[in-house]
Amino acid sequence: MGSQMHINRDDLVGRDHFIACPSCDHLADLSSMAEGDRASCSHCGHLLCVLHRAGLNRVMAWSSSALIFLLLACSFPFLSFESSGLKNVMTLPMTVVRLYQQDMPDLAILIAGFIILIPAMVLLLLFNLATTLAYGRYNPWTNVMCRFVFQLQGWSMVEVFFIGVLISLVKLGKTATIVTGLSFWAYAAFSICFILAITGFDRLQAWRRIGELQEAG
Ligand SMILES: [Zn+2]
Structure with a gap:
């Protein structure tokens, strides 16, 4: 005790x-x-x-797809609202800018971090790590990157955000006409690929592969 x-x-x-x-x-x-x-x-x-079969190749595929979908999600309209003749088109980066302009810088930073920047960083690191391990290119930074990636995973809130958006849509749908844009579907696809990429990168599999490469080189 x-x-x-x-x-x-x-x-x-x-x-x-x-x-x-x-x-x-x-x-x-x-x-x-x-x-x-x-x-x-x-x-x-x-x-x-x-221990997934061809786990590292899967992580490479899911993380690169997720990065492409995230790029698409940030480039096109996410949602458009129409109420009493007024139309408002929003992109994802625009929501961050609007929050900042409306004197909510802390919320703007949180949204940008948890929804776009941290997931993008996790995906870049995952892709880099999976490629390094799959092709046997070990360097001392691999251990640092691996630890960092497992720590960051807990700080990205992609699925929480997406469920939040869906709940808001149901509520707003009663008072305004909502049209989901290309980015909305791209973000949905990104969320799925992101979850598959992080769940596909297994802790034991990663450290085992690092152990093998350390012994070999
Ligand atoms: Zn137990």
């Missing part, structure tokens, strides 16, 4: 194929896992990891 030891899961995975269950801290030995396997905690049943 009393003091609790903080376990850094990245340190454990890197050394001995051990992983600490995020739900109950039980240590599981995953050294016998092969591609295509999935492992759950023997104590609480929490899903620990899934």
Whole structure:
């Protein structure tokens, strides 16, 4: 009882194929896992990891697709509202500018960060990491990038934003005519590709590959 030891899961995975269950801290030995396997905690049943077949190639495909969809989502109208003869067309970057102009700089920074900048950074890092690991080009920065990517993942709120937009649309639909633009669908496609890219990049698979490359070079 009393003091609790903080376990850094990245340190454990890197050394001995051990992983600490995020739900109950039980240590599981995953050294016998092969591609295509999935492992759950023997104590609480929490899903620990899934070793996808051709995992790195999938991450490369999903992250590059997500980046293209994000670029499209920022380039075209997101939504247009029509109420009492007034039409208002909004793009994603324009929502950030409007918030800033309406004396809400903190909200503008939060929206720009969580919805556009952090997801874009996560995707660029993921694509870079997956390419580096898939082609066996290890360098000392690979470890730093890998840790950073796992830490950033918790700070992007793509799916939360998209669900928020859908709820607002249902509410606003009663008072105004809403037309969803090309960017809206591009952002929906981006959200799906983004989630597939980050769930496809498995912690154990990544650290195992880094271990192999460190031993080889
Ligand atoms: Zn557990």
